[in-house]
């Protein structure tokens with residue numbers, strides 16, 4: 001899932017200050033799971049903004065809505081009737097959701113309320129970790145489903161650097177060594193022999209280093 005976090009309140013307020021009416025739109029997918037932009041967070045932010053403007057004696061229409069997936073047009077349509085009544089949209093979606101709203105509602109400013117951080121997973125309540133950089137050529141099969149591109153600080157593909165201490169990365173002792181995790185995992189699944197396989201250099205042209213990417217599936221087109 002996409003992991004994001006709410007921007008500072010003052011930054012959000014500053015960005016919407018110029019508009020007299022704002023539609024605050026949450027997204028009930030990834031950003032709900034990471035407690036940044038789902039229905040609950042949308043309600044809390046809208047209430048805080050209303051209160052803040054009320055305290056300043058300023059009139060501002062703030063309406064809230066939440067849609068299941070901001071990055072899919074079929075879901076975005078749900079707010080179509082509310083959008084014309086507002087000068088701007090404040091999105092609690094990830095960067096993809098913000099840009100999808102801007103593409104669909106071309107005459108409306110769309111403001112991000114979140115900082116989009118990474119692709120990751122929930123490891124326990126309140127803790128999310130990054131585990132995929134979307135390199136475009138997934139090699140998890142070599143590594144017992146632990147990603148060296150993301151979880152090794154040096155992106156090493158053929159073994160550890162040798163600097164790990166106590167299972168921690170030499171770059172940051174707070175971070176588990178990706179290669180320690182890979183070796184433990186390969187051992188656990190009885191595939192430690194995979195370490196003898198040579199993994200060729202990554203072709204970064206399929207990552208974002210090759211520019212913006214897209215997927216075209218003829219079989220999925222209408």
Ligand code: SF4
Nearest residue numbers: 132133135138139147
């Ligand atoms: S190998 Fe690439 S696609 Fe697979 S998990 Fe790692 S970064 Fe993501």
Ligand code: SF4
Nearest residue numbers: 152161169170177178
């Ligand atoms: S200590 Fe481990 S995670 Fe850190 S750079 Fe070396 S091999 Fe990669």
